[in-house]
Amino acid sequence: MNRREFLAGAAGTSALALTSTTATAQEDGEGSDPRQGSGTKDDPYIVEMRTESSEYYFDPVGIYVEPGDTIQWVNASGDHSTTSYTTDNPQSSVRRIPDGADSWNSGTLQEDGATFTHTFETPGTYDYYCIPHKTLGMVARLVVGEPGGPAAEGSIPNDVGSGIVPDSKTIVEQKALSYPYIPNTGASSLPGLAVGALTLFGLGNAYMLSEYDVLSGRYKNSDDTQTGLE
Numbered sequence: 001m002n003r004r005e006f007l008a009g010a011a012g013t014s015a016l017a018l019t020s021t022t023a024t025a026q027e028d029g030e031g032s033d034p035r036q037g038s039g040t041k042d043d044p045y046i047v048e049m050r051t052e053s054s055e056y057y058f059d060p061v062g063i064y065v066e067p068g069d070t071i072q073w074v075n076a077s078g079d080h081s082t083t084s085y086t087t088d089n090p091q092s093s094v095r096r097i098p099d100g101a102d103s104w105n106s107g108t109l110q111e112d113g114a115t116f117t118h119t120f121e122t123p124g125t126y127d128y129y130c131i132p133h134k135t136l137g138m139v140a141r142l143v144v145g146e147p148g149g150p151a152a153e154g155s156i157p158n159d160v161g162s163g164i165v166p167d168s169k170t171i172v173e174q175k176a177l178s179y180p181y182i183p184n185t186g187a188s189s190l191p192g193l194a195v196g197a198l199t200l201f202g203l204g205n206a207y208m209l210s211e212y213d214v215l216s217g218r219y220k221n222s223d224d225t226q227t228g229l230e
């Protein structure tokens, strides 16, 4: 190896070391990316579909991606689908994805570890659900690029059993929101009481809370509160 090659090699090593240090600092520090995956086709962002006790949910329940990014849904436990709120899909009479965006429907996945993958090109807010568990509140939201389209206003309004999904702005800011999502709208609000109840009784009873909330009409309140945040 002559001197010129040696210097080039040394410079390359330093640059690699610097890059590696920076990546580690980001992973360990505040504001690190909560998403699993990187959004490419080889390493898509992961959303799990789960049955735990009497709860049925997507986790994360809200996720942000860039146009061109790929999401892979993984059937972690139970039987589930990932299905866009579009009129070509079962159980949906409304469109809650942006104009021009492609609908999707995995159909019901029954094997543990089964996956469904979709790449998102059109910017906006997308709402989707699980066919078997939609009426039990198994719904979720994703934002591509920036909020927009019919789903950008408030939470999902048309199903008695709809769960709480994060508003678009929160998804953009946080990148991913774990299930269960509890809106932070102040200590005196009903969602605030839900936080207290969750703390007292534990997350295992969250489904009972959901039923209570449906009966008490909390979803209407939640809609009103969240509309202003978009």
Ligand SMILES: [Cu+2]
Pocket: 049, 056, 057, 079, 080, 081, 130, 131, 132, 133, 134, 138
């Ligand atoms: Cu499901």
